[in-house]
Amino acid sequence: MAYISEEHEAIRAAIRDFAENEIRPHAMAIDKESRFPIEILKKMGALGYLGIPYPEEWGGPGMDMLSYAIGVEEISRVCASTGITMAAHTSLGIFPIYTYGTPAQKERYLRKLITGEWLGAFGLTEPEAGSDAGGTRTTAVRDGDGWILNGSKIYITNGKSAKVIVTAARTSKDAGTRGISAFLVEQPNPGVTIGKLEDKLGCRGSETAEIHFENVRLPADALLGELNRGFPVFLDTLDGGRVSIGAMALGIAQGAFEAAVEYAKTRQQFGRPIAEFQGLQWILADMATQIENARLHVYNSARMKDAGVPYKKESAMAKLVAAETAMYVTTKAIQVHGGIGYMRELPVERYFRDAKLLEIGEGTSEIQRTVIAREILK
Numbered sequence: 418m419a420y421i422s423e424e425h426e427a428i429r430a431a432i433r434d435f436a437e438n439e440i441r442p443h444a445m446a447i448d449k450e451s452r453f454p455i456e457i458l459k460k461m462g463a464l465g466y467l468g469i470p471y472p473e474e475w476g477g478p479g480m481d482m483l484s485y486a487i488g489v490e491e492i493s494r495v496c497a498s499t500g501i502t503m504a505a506h507t508s509l510g511i512f513p514i515y516t517y518g519t520p521a522q523k524e525r526y527l528r529k530l531i532t533g534e535w536l537g538a539f540g541l542t543e544p545e546a547g548s549d550a551g552g553t554r555t556t557a558v559r560d561g562d563g564w565i566l567n568g569s570k571i572y573i574t575n576g577k578s579a580k581v582i583v584t585a586a587r588t589s590k591d592a593g594t595r596g597i598s599a600f601l602v603e604q605p606n607p608g609v610t611i612g613k614l615e616d617k618l619g620c621r622g623s624e625t626a627e628i629h630f631e632n633v634r635l636p637a638d639a640l641l642g643e644l645n646r647g648f649p650v651f652l653d654t655l656d657g658g659r660v661s662i663g664a665m666a667l668g669i670a671q672g673a674f675e676a677a678v679e680y681a682k683t684r685q686q687f688g689r690p691i692a693e694f695q696g697l698q699w700i701l702a703d704m705a706t707q708i709e710n711a712r713l714h715v716y717n718s719a720r721m722k723d724a725g726v727p728y729k730k731e732s733a734m735a736k737l738v739a740a741e742t743a744m745y746v747t748t749k750a751i752q753v754h755g756g757i758g759y760m761r762e763l764p765v766e767r768y769f770r771d772a773k774l775l776e777i778g779e780g781t782s783e784i785q786r787t788v789i790a791r792e793i794l795k
Contacts, residue, residue, distance in 0.1 A: 421483070421716070428484050429491060432466065436495040444496040447622035448767050453578065454499050454622055461499075462533015466492075467506055471515060475527040482657075482719040486664040490715075493668030494675075497771035498622030500668060504661040505574035505623075506530070510537020513583050513599065513654045517642040522601065526581055538579035539658075540570040540602070540628060541651055548784050550585070550651065551594040555630065557586035564640070566600065566633040569612075572778075576626030577611050580604055583654075584630075589645050599647035600639045608633035619770030656729050657722060658779050659736035663715040666739035666775040670708050673743075673750035673768040677701065680754050691753075700753060704746045711739040730792035737785035740775035747772045 421429075440457055447454050461467050469485040471477030485507065493500030511530045514522060514537075529535040546552035555568025566586055573582070582602045589596025602609065612627025642650045678701060681692035691697050718735040721728035747769040751758035758765045776782045 421487070425483060425487060428480065429487050432488050432491040433494075435461075435464065435466070436491050440492065440499055441495045444498075445764065445767070447496060447498050449621075449761070451616070451621045453624055454496070454502070455578070457499055458502060458536070459533060461492075461503065465532075467503060467533040468511065468531030469507065471511065471527070471531045475515070475523070476532040482660065482722045483716060486660055486715055486719040489661050489664040490668040490671065493665040494672040495668075496622070497665065497669050497768070498620050500665045501620050501623045501774075502536075502575060504658070504665055505539060506537050506579075508658040508661040509539030509654055510575065510579065510581070510583065512657055513539075513641060513650050514581075514601070516653065517599070517650050519638070521638060522641065526601070530581070535580035536575050536578050538573050538575040538582045539654065540573055540576075540582045540584035542572045543568070543570055546585075548781060551597070551648070553585050553587050553597050555584070555586045557588050557598060557600060557635070560634070562637045564600065564635040564637070566602065566608075566630045566635055568630050570628045572615065573626050573628055575624055576628050577614060577624045582628065583641065585647055585651060588647075591645070594648040596645050597647045597651075598644055599641040599650045600635055601641050602630070602633065602635065602639065606633060618773060619767070620774055621770075655779060656732050659732040659785075660715065660718045660722060660728075662775055662779050663711070663718065663732070663735035663739035666736075666743035666772065667708070667711050667715050669768050669772050669775070670704075670711065670739070670743040670746040673747045673765055673772075674701075674704050674708055676763070676765050676768070677704065677750040677753040684754075697753065700749055704749050707742045707745060711735075711742040714738045730789055733780075733785040733788040733792075736775075736780065737782055737789070740772075740782060743772035743775055 465478040468477035469480050469488050470482050473479045489500055489504050492503055514526050530537050541550055557564045557566050584600045584602045585597055586600055587596055588598040608631045610629045612629055615625040682690055684691045714735040718728050718731040721731055750765045751769055754765055
């Protein structure tokens with residue numbers, strides 16, 4: 418396993434213990450029943466797990482980005498639904514407020530979010546603005562000293578339960594990425610309605626919601642960052658979010674791999690454990706090698722963010738490699754299990770379904786390759 422300090426190993430051990438004892442017993446039901454794990458999230462908030470990389474002055478444990486990546490990895494190793502809820506809240510809901518918020522905005526939101534009293538969400542995706550985030554059609558129009566917000570968002574993680582949504586809206590008629598601003602939209606709020614909750618292939622215990630804004634009145638101080646300069650806020654947020662999604666993919670892959678190894682040691686065929694057959698040993702070796710490769714990418718991108726050096730390319734690489742590794746490893750984990758791996762009585766088919774989202778969400782694998790290429794060719 419990629420080298421980490423004794424302190425980071427202690428963090429891993431603590432979060433793994435929580436995941437094994439508090440989440441694993443419920444993970445199958447969370448998936449089967451599409452159950453949003455609110456009680457688990459409250460416990461995580463009380464332990465500081467929903468605000469790992471944020472300082473003590475705002476209620477966080479004051480750890481680093483690598484600690485946070487390890488945390489997401491360990492939670493996702495057991496339950497990806499809980500992992501993605503954690504990642505969306507911490508990376509997408511809190512980070513832009515912590516980084517771009519005014520002192521008053523930080524005072525209003527950060528402590529409640531970091532301690533898990535409130536959940537946060539990130540309102541960027543729209544029917545016409547997926548990979549092309551510059552296609553945002555939601556608008557915010559000045560009205561006196563405030564704003565009137567109209568539009569809709571789709572596929573918003575934590576969208577139903579979030580108390581504050583970092584929302585992209587067009588504030589200028591300029592085309593493309595110019596003229597987009599970021600706003601803080603609280604719930605409940607007159608004019609904010611939650612549409613359908615998506616019935617998903619995987620990560621079924623996380624909320625993925627439509628959100629509709631109809632003449633929502635926002636105060637002047639709901640603007641986050643500079644007017645018409647919201648797009649850089651979202652890009653910066655997504656860079657960090659890719660580290661957490663890479664960590665989530667890493668956790669899914671690790672969980673599926675461990676299940677495959679354990680099954681290979683106990684499953685008997687032709688009078689001996691299938692782990693003794695060279696063909697299967699090679700499959701496990703390839704799985705382990707790809708996981709370790711992904712871990713190096715994810716941890717490296719986290720360390721670069723901690724060091725304060727540019728990491729856009731590396732976070733895109735981490736997300737790309739880890740997501741595709743998760744898909745590969747979960748596919749092979751089912752193969753190792755054979756027929757029973759296809760059945761819902763074991764978790765490997767859940768890992769497989771959960772993994773697919775990571776090649777799509779927060780920038781598809783194709784978009785990651787575009788980001789990497791642009792950074793290389795600067």
